[in-house]
Amino acid sequence: MKVGQVLLKGATIVSMDDVAGDLDEGDILIEGDRIVAIGVRLEVPDAEVVDLRGRIVIPGLINAHLHTWQTGLRGIAANWTLLEYFRWMHAGLATCFTPDDLFCATQVGALNQINSGTTTLVDWCHNNPTPTHTDAALDGLLDAGIRARFMHGSPKPDPKPGQPHFSEIPHPRAEVERLLRDRLGKNTGRVDLGLAILGPHYSTLEVARHDIRLAREHGLIASMHQGGGTEKAPRGWEALDEDGLIGPWINIVHGNDLSDERLARLVALGVSFSIAPEGEMTQGHGFPIVGRLRALNAAPTVGVDLESIMSGDMFSVVRMALGMQRAFDNAASRQSHGQIPETSTISTREALSWITTAGARMLGLTDRIGSLTPGKQADLVVIDARAINMRPLHDPVSTVVMQTSLANIESVMIAGEWKKRAGQLLASDIDRKLDRLAESGRRIARAMNLRTAA
């Protein structure tokens, strides 16, 4: 059977690939789920041609951290500090979720990511009280058709009398094995499994050891929040280091409170870092560690974290990470040299790499995603550069990072399939899905007596 060929013609291409480079007017040939060629005036007689003059094509964005299950609670936590968030979200609202609530939040949240240009989502799902909840969240993710790493995590309720605190409960082995057996692969499918564990900040050392070993045994990433409040396992990182349990399979989220020495050691061991700049500044984590990672020749990956606080749009959060670190660097230069730096300390291209190539590296998927490269998956975003907020185009990378809004995301392709085309998300019954999500969100908020609009 002949595989269908699609030829994207005449676009400005920002490939984020050193060999393919950037093209002012280039073509991309797609065959099945893969990119097979990038070049100028490609001639492919039988291909379906898509005229993309006036558009910029970039690799699909990689959102490194999102609790998609909170989509139905949009805006509800926008005025909460981290302490309020723990009390009201994890010990409160999270406990009111039915499997159906997880389904519609994950489905709509993932569709919104596609609509905004994200093609790979790290869905950090830590509201899985039962396997039925987990299956429902997964069904939502699969239904949306996004590429994803489903990070399976445990909820954080207040313990009932006689029950252990969540920090003392090891990650459920049987559930991980069920998911691998029945539902998900490892680095091979559209949706793969990872572990959202508590780690030494949120669990005892014994639990952290158990959970990392479980992830290692199955070749999975172990991702964990680090920071906010008192750590459960003081000197936990030192102990895990001595045990040889730290390596590229570890992903740390936030990390604002790590000492310089500890951060350097973790980077040297190959640990990846995911920051959520807007949420970290809002909730009280501290300053995002962009500059501290750069000083160690490491790059952050960037995530939205919480639609219960902010927009799900990746360009907003990456601009925040870039602007914040430039401000720090400029202030440091003023202080040490009495003047601003001769040139910007961080380029817009580097910022774009945080949400493309760095994300792919973190997920161990550099051979499949992160750049427009022949042989990789056809995950891409078409940005309309003809709009009033985009013209004239002098520096396509800077226009992409600094000017692009949701209104400019014209089309999105995942694995060679259009998921959004000509400004329209290609999903059925969006209004019905949104009504169902609104009903779910209102019911959860009402259960906690939180004020919510009718």
Ligand SMILES: [Zn+2]
């Ligand atoms: Zn988080």
